[in-house]
Amino acid sequence: MSEPSWEEVQELFLEALEQDPAKQVTWVRTNARDEALVEKVLALLTAHRRPGPFDALARAQDDRDALNSVSPGSRFGMWEVIGELGRGGMGVVCHVRRAEESFHQDGALKLLPVELLGSGAEIRFGAEREILAELSHPNIARFLDGGQDPAGRPYFVMERVEGLPVDEHCDRRRMDIRQRLRLFLTVCGAVQHAHQSLVVHRDLKPSNILVSTGGVPKLLDFGIAKLLSEGLDAAVGGPTLEGSRLFTPGFASPEQRQGGVVTTASDVYQLGVLLYLLLTGRHPFDGIVGPGEVDSGPDVAAAAQPSRCFLAGSDDASKRADARRATPERLRRQLAGDLDAIVLKALRPEPEHRYGTAGELADDVSRHLDRRPVVARRDTVVYRTGQFVRRHGTAVAGVVGLFLSIAGFAVGAQRRANQTAVERDRAQQVVDFLVGLFANADPYRTRGEEITVREVLDQGAQRARAELAEQPLVQATLDVLGAPRRSSGRSTPRHGA
Amino acid sequence: MSERRDVTLLLTALSGGDRSVLDRLIPAVYEELRVLARHELRRETAGHTLNTTGLVHEAYLKLAKVERLTWKDRAHFFSVCAQAMRRVLVDHARGRARSKRGGSALHLPIDDVVAVARSRPDDLLWVDAALDRLEALNPRQSKVVECRVFGGMGVRDTATAMGLSAATVKRDWTVARAWLSQQLEATA
Numbered sequence: 021m022s023e024p025s026w027e028e029v030q031e032l033f034l035e036a037l038e039q040d041p042a043k044q045v046t047w048v049r050t051n052a053r054d055e056a057l058v059e060k061v062l063a064l065l066t067a068h069r070r071p072g073p074f075d076a077l078a079r080a081q082d083d084r085d086a087l088n089s090v091s092p093g094s095r096f097g098m099w100e101v102i103g104e105l106g107r108g109g110m111g112v113v114c115h116v117r118r119a120e121e122s123f124h125q126d127g128a129l130k131l132l133p134v135e136l137l138g139s140g141a142e143i144r145f146g147a148e149r150e151i152l153a154e155l156s157h158p159n160i161a162r163f164l165d166g167g168q169d170p171a172g173r174p175y176f177v178m179e180r181v182e183g184l185p186v187d188e189h190c191d192r193r194r195m196d197i198r199q200r201l202r203l204f205l206t207v208c209g210a211v212q213h214a215h216q217s218l219v220v221h222r223d224l225k226p227s228n229i230l231v232s233t234g235g236v237p238k239l240l241d242f243g244i245a246k247l248l249s250e251g252l253d254a255a256v257g258g259p260t261l262e263g264s265r266l267f268t269p270g271f272a273s274p275e276q277r278q279g280g281v282v283t284t285a286s287d288v289y290q291l292g293v294l295l296y297l298l299l300t301g302r303h304p305f306d307g308i309v310g311p312g313e314v315d316s317g318p319d320v321a322a323a324a325q326p327s328r329c330f331l332a333g334s335d336d337a338s339k340r341a342d343a344r345r346a347t348p349e350r351l352r353r354q355l356a357g358d359l360d361a362i363v364l365k366a367l368r369p370e371p372e373h374r375y376g377t378a379g380e381l382a383d384d385v386s387r388h389l390d391r392r393p394v395v396a397r398r399d400t401v402v403y404r405t406g407q408f409v410r411r412h413g414t415a416v417a418g419v420v421g422l423f424l425s426i427a428g429f430a431v432g433a434q435r436r437a438n439q440t441a442v443e444r445d446r447a448q449q450v451v452d453f454l455v456g457l458f459a460n461a462d463p464y465r466t467r468g469e470e471i472t473v474r475e476v477l478d479q480g481a482q483r484a485r486a487e488l489a490e491q492p493l494v495q496a497t498l499d500v501l502g503a504p505r506r507s508s509g510r511s512t513p514r515h516g517a
Numbered sequence: 518m519s520e521r522r523d524v525t526l527l528l529t530a531l532s533g534g535d536r537s538v539l540d541r542l543i544p545a546v547y548e549e550l551r552v553l554a555r556h557e558l559r560r561e562t563a564g565h566t567l568n569t570t571g572l573v574h575e576a577y578l579k580l581a582k583v584e585r586l587t588w589k590d591r592a593h594f595f596s597v598c599a600q601a602m603r604r605v606l607v608d609h610a611r612g613r614a615r616s617k618r619g620g621s622a623l624h625l626p627i628d629d630v631v632a633v634a635r636s637r638p639d640d641l642l643w644v645d646a647a648l649d650r651l652e653a654l655n656p657r658q659s660k661v662v663e664c665r666v667f668g669g670m671g672v673r674d675t676a677t678a679m680g681l682s683a684a685t686v687k688r689d690w691t692v693a694r695a696w697l698s699q700q701l702e703a704t705a
Contacts, residue, residue: 026654030692037691067699068691073644074666078690085671 024057032057033064090114090131096175097167099129116177127164127177130241152243155217159210161240166247176247181238183230187297191343197354200298200344201385203237208291208382210239215284215377219243222282224290225271226297246282270303274369285371288381292366292374295385299355300329301340304367326363327355358388361396524580528590531597539597546594547601549576554605573598573669589677592670596660596678599668603645606667610641647700651693657681661689662697 032052039047044065052058090112094101099116105128106113116129152163162179169175184192186207190200207229211221221228222245231237273289276282296304304323330337330348337348344351362384368374375381384394524545527538553572577594644666652659657679664675676686 030655033692033695034688063699064692064695067702068695070698070702072694072698073701074662074694074697078665078694081665081669081671085673 024054024060028057029060029064032061033068036061036065037068096129096131096169096177097165099127099165099177101129102126115180125164126180128180130176130178130244132174149247151217151219152247155214155219155242157210157213159206159237159239160214160242161238163242163244166244176241176244178240179238181230181232181240183232183238185226186229186231186237186294187226187301189231189235190298191301194343194345196345197299197351197359198389201389203231203235204291204295204298205382205385207237207239207294208378208385210237211287211291211378212382214239214242215287215379220246220282220284221287221290222246222276223271224287224294226294229294270305273371275371283371284377285374288366288374288376288378289368289371291378291381292363295366296323296326296363299359299363300326301343302329302335304363322369323364323367325356325360327352327360330355358394358397361400362388362394365396365399524594528594528597531593532587532589542597543601546576546580546597547604549580550598550601550605551608553579554602554609573602592674592677595668595670595674596664599664599666599670602667603648603663606641607645643701643704644697647697650700651696654696655689655692658689658693658696661686662693665690 032048035051036044036048045062048061048065049058052061090101090104092101092103096116098118100119102115102117104112105115112131114129114131116127118125118127149163149166152166155163161181163176164179165177167175183189186203189195190203195203211224214221219242221239221242223241224239228240229237230240271290271293273282273286274280276286293304296302328334330341330352332348334348341348341351346354362381365384366374366381375384380395384396387394524542527542527545530538531542550572553575573595576598577591580594648659648662651662660679661675664670664678665672668674670678672683672686672690675681676683679686681689
């Protein structure tokens with residue numbers, strides 16, 4: 021009599037379970053080849069009838085499974101499920117139809133995973149739902165309905181849109197930079213329209229922007245994130261973790277990740293991420309921040325300039341360039357300057373330093389397309405000067421002090437040498453010049469260049485040559501500008517290196 | 518390359534059938550789950566039942582680029598999580614057993630009828646050892662239990678991740694459950 025194998029035992033056990041419960045023991049005795057096998061199978065059957073470990077856990081999972089599946093014919097309010105359109109990491113999307121006597125209406129129903137809800141509390145969608153239903157724009161998928169089914173699952177029905185995610189669409193058609201920018205402008209137009217109706221998207225990303233075969237982009241899920249998070253918050257009488265988690269990591273703005281106030285500026289940020297992706301084929305923070313930093317902590321990491329994504333040796337640069345009908349070198353030149361500045365302005369960590377609205381962002385992109393000066397470049401200078409002075413306050417103050425003593429010396433020397441009115445004027449010119457120079461270094465007054473210590477000196481020397489060209493004596497005095505320049509150039513930390 | 522992108526790429530490779538990426542995927546997931554579990558421990562009081570499902574979902578949202586993944590990638594992620602979660606919890610229970618400190622206990626939601634008879638930190642070590650023994654009998658059944666208990670996965674997710682039919686997963690679960698129950702009786 022050989023020891024029965026595990027395979028034998030479990031096969032017989034499973035077969036026994038298919039028999040009438042009252043006859044299982046007899047069945048095993050008749051069908052097992054020997055007594056050892058009978059004993060093992062019966063022991064397993066006994067254990068099977070007792071409460072086992074993890075029963076509650078398994079029951080909960082089975083319930084959840086049942087809830088996350090949708091079969092054709094099931095109903096959500098007045099909508100009937102026709103079939104499943106797709107499953108993503110965040111839920112199921114179904115093709116649904118509303119059948120009334122006189123008309124049919126098709127829609128896409130998005131069913132959120134039950135685990136998102138957790139509590140099973142009732143969600144109340146307030147006035148927000150009415151606002152969404154009113155939102156009407158050719159590039160925005162219409163919100164048709166929303167609610168919670170008897171099992172507690174939140175669902176939304178939107179106009180059914182067929183198309184490719186915007187980044188895929190652009191790559192498949194090998195759209196060049198200008199074509200991509202024009203498509204992006206259409207997207208901005210839709211976002212701006214919603215903003216004017218006081219609706220913020222909160223979750224702009226390629227999979228929510230589908231482009232039809234005719235090339236028309238449509239934005240999906242407008243306002244859903246807010247509707248849902250407020251619904252969840254209201255359901256439990258306070259802000260929920262689930263509510264605050266309703267954003268897409270990698271696309272969420274710093275204030276969203278940190279649970280701050282979400283405004284239209286958050287959409288501007290997400291449009292910035294989108295523009296970055298469309299222009300470069302890369303995500304702005306690839307290779308810069310780790311997963312921990314993306315979701316929490318101070319958001320100080322700055323995105324690399326889009327043009328840098330096409331540096332030689334950059335990951336698959338030629339492939340990404342080819343999808344834009346250009347070489348990496350050409351793209352680098354095309355993106356450097358205006359487009360770098362526009363994208364980075366949209367991506368600033370501080371909402372108040374971004375474009376105020378999607379419309380302003382679009383205006384700047386249009387200016388670039390029309391080859392007019394863009395706001396972002398002027399703005400970059402102010403922004404970075406402010407950051408520079410904050411970081412290098414002492415160094416800046418030191419250099420200002422140095423200049424003032426040079427000025428004092430120049431004025432004194434002039435006065436001692438000559439007391440004539442003409443020469444007092446010259447001295448005054450030097451003072452005015454130097455004061456003017458440092459007034460420019462003041463970030464709250466200047467709209468000038470990004471100020472490094474070296475640049476202040478460079479500018480000074482240049483302007484001295486130009487503005488004081490007719491004053492050889494003053495020029496000679498100002499030649500001292502050359503002396504501190506060399507020493508401070510080495511000892512002062514440079515910004516942006 | 519950021520870890521998030523890394524995890525997403527590794528998951529796509531795993532769904533495509535490349536098992537060799539597991540060696541890189543598991544440490545990344547292990548680290549994330551360890552941090553999340555520690556956080557949960559600090560927050561919760563003694564006797565709290567650890568919500569493995571919640572932790573796994575949190576890790577998923579943190580590590581993966583959800584919008585780039587398919588349902589299959591998602592299932593694979595959870596199965597990797599299950600394996601990593603088992604290690605995190607076992608390491609934690611061993612640490613507690615060594616230090617013999619009081620405080621919050623980390624234990625699995627084993628039914629009350631079972632948990633009453635056993636001191637809680639040991640639950641985990643017992644389950645871990647039992648799964649090792651089951652693995653020697655039938656690796657697939659052991660993996661099914663791991664997915665469901667440590668990864669918070671339902672039958673369908675488990676089937677997707679393991680490339681099995683839902684019926685097979687159900688049968689494996691039935692057998693494994695009876696076997697575990699029997700083992701528990703023998704050691705109680």
